[in-house]
Amino acid sequence: MNKIYQGKQKIEYEFKPVSSSKKYVILVSYCLAMIVFGLITTPFREIFAGMSQIVSGTDLLVTDYLVVGGLGAAFVNAGLVGLISIYLLFRNKIAPSGITFAAIWLITGFSLFGKNIFNIWFIFSGVAIFAKYQKESFTKYIYIALFGAALSPIVTQVMFKLDKPLFIRIPVGILVGLSVGFILPPLSSYLVRVHQGFSLYNIGFTAGIIGTVYVAIFRSFGFVIPNTFIWSTEYHQVLGWYLITLFVSMVVLGFMLNPKAFKGLKNIYKMPGRLVSDFIILEGMGSTLVNMGINGIFATLYILVIKGTLNGPTVGGIFAIVGFSAFGKHFRNILPVIAGVVLGSLAQIWSINDPSIQLAALFSTTLAPIAGEFGWGFGILAGFLHSSVVLNVGYLHAGLNLYNNGFAGGIVAATLIPIIEALGKED
Amino acid sequence: MKHCKKRVSKIVDELLTCFMNLHATNIKIELEELEACYMISIKGNCKDLTEEMAERFIRLLNTPMHQELEEYYWELTGEGDVDNELALVGMMTSRAAVNFLPNEYLEIQLYRDK
Numbered sequence: 226m227n228k229i230y231q232g233k234q235k236i237e238y239e240f241k242p243v244s245s246s247k248k249y250v251i252l253v254s255y256c257l258a259m260i261v262f263g264l265i266t267t268p269f270r271e272i273f274a275g276m277s278q279i280v281s282g283t284d285l286l287v288t289d290y291l292v293v294g295g296l297g298a299a300f301v302n303a304g305l306v307g308l309i310s311i312y313l314l315f316r317n318k319i320a321p322s323g324i325t326f327a328a329i330w331l332i333t334g335f336s337l338f339g340k341n342i343f344n345i346w347f348i349f350s351g352v353a354i355f356a357k358y359q360k361e362s363f364t365k366y367i368y369i370a371l372f373g374a375a376l377s378p379i380v381t382q383v384m385f386k387l388d389k390p391l392f393i394r395i396p397v398g399i400l401v402g403l404s405v406g407f408i409l410p411p412l413s414s415y416l417v418r419v420h421q422g423f424s425l426y427n428i429g430f431t432a433g434i435i436g437t438v439y440v441a442i443f444r445s446f447g448f449v450i451p452n453t454f455i456w457s458t459e460y461h462q463v464l465g466w467y468l469i470t471l472f473v474s475m476v477v478l479g480f481m482l483n484p485k486a487f488k489g490l491k492n493i494y495k496m497p498g499r500l501v502s503d504f505i506i507l508e509g510m511g512s513t514l515v516n517m518g519i520n521g522i523f524a525t526l527y528i529l530v531i532k533g534t535l536n537g538p539t540v541g542g543i544f545a546i547v548g549f550s551a552f553g554k555h556f557r558n559i560l561p562v563i564a565g566v567v568l569g570s571l572a573q574i575w576s577i578n579d580p581s582i583q584l585a586a587l588f589s590t591t592l593a594p595i596a597g598e599f600g601w602g603f604g605i606l607a608g609f610l611h612s613s614v615v616l617n618v619g620y621l622h623a624g625l626n627l628y629n630n631g632f633a634g635g636i637v638a639a640t641l642i643p644i645i646e647a648l649g650k651e652d
Numbered sequence: 653m654k655h656c657k658k659r660v661s662k663i664v665d666e667l668l669t670c671f672m673n674l675h676a677t678n679i680k681i682e683l684e685e686l687e688a689c690y691m692i693s694i695k696g697n698c699k700d701l702t703e704e705m706a707e708r709f710i711r712l713l714n715t716p717m718h719q720e721l722e723e724y725y726w727e728l729t730g731e732g733d734v735d736n737e738l739a740l741v742g743m744m745t746s747r748a749a750v751n752f753l754p755n756e757y758l759e760i761q762l763y764r765d766k
Contacts, residue, residue: 414724421731502739
C-alpha cells in the first residue's frame with residue numbers, strides 16, 4: 226500500500242508546538258534576567274557610569290566589558306541589546322525558531338565584550354539600506370543584521386580612536402559601519418558555500434574577510450589599530466553561580482514544556498548539526514531547551530575544571546554554545562571538537578587555560594557539524610587545527626571582527642571538508 | 653527577489669542528489685513555471701527507501717516557509733555531497749506532496765511561490 230501526504234499541515238509531531246508568543250516570552254525573560262542580575266550586583270549609579278564607559282571606549286577583541294564598565298553595566302548592556310534585537314524580530318513578525326535563539330544568545334553574549342547599545346545600529350542600518358536598495362523587506366535580512374553586528378567595533382574604533390578632528394571621525398565612522406552592513410548580505414550567503422555549512426558561525430567567516438579588507442585599507446592610510454587585551458578575573462565565582470542557575474532553569478523549563486523531552490533530545494543527538502539544522506522546528510521547544518541547558522552546564526563546568534576564568538569573553542563563548550544548541554550543536558558533536566583543542570593545548574606551546582585557548586575551546590564548537598557528520602576522529606582533528614589557526618588570523622582583521630573563531634572555523638572547515646570528502650567518498 | 657531561477661534550479665539539484673543517494677536508477681523530473689508559482693515534481697525507483705526514511709523526508713519537506721532563513725542559506729541547497737538539505741528545501745517551498753512505496757519508489761511534488 227503506498228502512502229500519500231499532501232500539504233504542509235498534515236504532519237503530526239510527537240511534541241506539542243509552542244506558540245510564537247510563548248517563545249518571545251522565553252526570550253524576553255532571559256534578557257530581563259540579565260538586566261536584573263546586573264541591577265542586583267551593582268548600584269544603579271555605577272551602572273550608568275559603566276554604560277557610558279562601555280559606549281565610548283574601545284570594543285576591539287578582546288575587551289571585557291566587566292572591566293570597562295563593571296559587572297552590572299556589562300549585564301545591563303547585554304540584556305538591553307538582547308531586548309532591542311527581540312523587538313526588531315517581533316516588529317518584523319518573525320516566528321521564533323532555532324536560529325532566533327542562536328542569534329539572541331550570540332548577540333547578548335558578545336554584548337559582554339564588544340557589542341553595545343550604540344555600536345550595533347550602524348551595521349543594522351547598513352543591512353536595512355541594502356534591503357531597501359534591493360526593494361526587499363528588511364525581514365529577509367534580519368538574521369544577517371543580528372549576526373553581522375560582529376563588526377560593530379569598526380564603528381567605535383574609527384569614531385573615537387582615529388587621529389582626526391571630530392567632524393571627520395564621526396561621519397567616517399558612520400559611513401564605514403553602514404558600508405559594512407551594506408555588503409554583508411550578498412557576501413554571507415555566497416561564502417556559506419565555501420565551508421558547505423560545516424562552520425556554524427558563518428557570519429564570523431564573512432566578517433573576518435570583510436575585516437581583513439578594511440584593516441588592509443586602514444593600514445595603507447596609516448591608521449594603525451593597537452592590540453587590545455582586557456580580561457577580568459574578579460567575578461569568577463558569582464558568574465559561576467549565575468550560569469549554573471540559568472542553565473538548570475532551561476532544563477527545568479524544557480521538561481515543563483515537554484515531559485518527554487528526552488525522546489526529542491535523543492533525536493537531536495542523531496543529527497550531524499550541519500547548517501541548516503533548526504532543532505526547535507524539528508524537535509520542539511522543550512527538547513531544545515534541555516539541549517541548551519545541558520550544553521551550558523557542560524561548557525561552564527569545562528571552564529571551572531580547567532581552572533579557567535568566567536568573565537565577559539568566556540561567558541560570551543558559553544552563551545554562543547547555548548544559543549547554537551538550538552541550531553546545530555549538541556553534546557555529542559561539540560565534545561570531540563573541544564577534545565581536539567584540549568589535545569592541541571597538550572601538544573602545542575600554549576596552556577589549556579591561556580585566555581585565548583579558553584576562548585578557542587568554547588568557540589571551536591562552530592565546527593561541531595564536522596564531528597556530527599564524519600565522526601569523532603575528524604571532530605578532534607578539526608578542534609586541533611582550529612586551536613592553531615585561531616591564534617594566527619587575529620592580525621588580519623586587528624580584532625575588528627569579534628567572531629575571530631568563526632573566521633578561523635570557516636578556514637578550517639573550508640580546508641578540511643574537501644579533503645575528508647576526497648578521501649572518504651566512494652562515488 | 654534575486655536569483656529566482658537559480659534558487660529553483662538548486663532545489664532540483666538537491667532533490668536529484670537525494671534520489672541518487674537512494675540509488676535510484678530511473679529518475680523523472682518535471683519542472684513547470686505556472687503563473688503564480690513553480691511546480692517541481694520528481695519520481696524515482698528508490699530501492700533503498702525505507703518507511704522511516706520517507707517519513708523523515710516528509711517531515712523535513714514540511715518545514716514551514718522561512719524567507720529570512722532562505723535569504724541567508726539558500727546557496728547551501730544542492731551543495732552537500734554527504735547529507736541532504738531537505739529542511740532548507742521545505743523552508744523555500746510553500747506546498748509539498750509526497751507519495752511513496754518502501755523499497756519501490758518515491759515521488760515528491762513541491763510548489764514554490766514566485
